[in-house]
Amino acid sequence: MPLYKTITPNSQTTVKIWKITESYNELFQSVNLKPKSLERVLNMKSEMHQRGFLSVRMLLAEFGYNDVDLHYDKNGKPYLKDGKQISITHSFNFSAVIISDSIVGVDIEKQRDKINIIAHKFVDYEFDYLIENDTNYIKKLTVIWCIKESLYKLFATPGLSFKQHCLVIPFSEEDSETVSWIDYHEKKHCYISHFLEFEGFTCAYVIA
Template sequence: MPLYKTIQPNSQTTVKIWKITESYDELIKPLDLKPNSLERVLGMKSELHQRGFLSVRHLLREFGYTDQDLYYDENGKPHLKDDKYISITHSFTFSGVIISSSEIGIDIEKQRDKIAIIAKKFVDYEFKYLSKTDEDYIKKLTVIWGIKESLYKLFATPGMLFREHFLVIPFMLEDGETIAWIDYKGKKYRYNTHFLEFEGFSCAFVTT
């Protein structure tokens, strides 16, 4: 399937989402991969991961980039050679890329009940406004995880903890946006966050 969705939260930022319906062969055939990218994809044990990796390269093409324009730093954070900021995600049958002139992060997650079991590992302040009896409890937890994962990708600093260093301001799912903070080593950083859901998945992304 071609491009699934395009979102422009501001004039400097674009999000593109891909629904992965193609086979591995269909995805890899039109791509020109760098040797290390080809080595990475061939070394993946799961075809689902392979297809996620390749669909991201198709999203790059939608933006006018190639695999050669993308590289990763020592913390595993992706960068573009033209110094635009980029963040990447894929989960099961969806992948997403966000590109901006300022720092950003993105995450897509499948909405699953088991997130409630691990909630204490990434939620602290947010429990003040969450209710386990809320019919949207799982969806809200998934949004909070996605926002914190996006913040982690943006900041890319080893040692940061979702529960202790990231804070998501109360939100309603229908709002599609809220504010999030990073509180780390005595400094506070404020970010705009956006979220949406589709086909049992949640996508969250953060902008400065």
């Protein structure tokens, strides 16, 4: 299946989501990879990761870019050669790319009960408003994780902690956005964070 969803939060920003239904071979034959990317994908041990990597290149094509236009800095943050800002994510059979004139971050995660096991590692303030026996508890944890992961990608600063430096203001199941903060080295940064759900997955994105 080609493009699954396109979101345009503003005139300078677009999010595109891909549902990965193609086989590895179908995806591989549909993209042109530079030597470094070819080596990277061939050395991946998981076919799921290979398909995720290749589906991101399919999304780049939807934006009018090729693999040669995408690069990574010393911290692993992706960037485009034309100066546009980009963030990338994939989880199981979904991937997403956000491109903007502003600094951005995006994340997709599958909603799974196992997130409760690691909640103490990325949740602090948010426990004040989370209710563990709430039927939407896992979904809310996943939203919080996705927003914090998006903040982490956007901020791209070594040492930033999900638990210590990122916080997400309370939100309800009906909401599609909330306020989030990065409180790092005595500087506070406020962001409107957007999120949506589809087919048991959560996607969040943050625009600076």
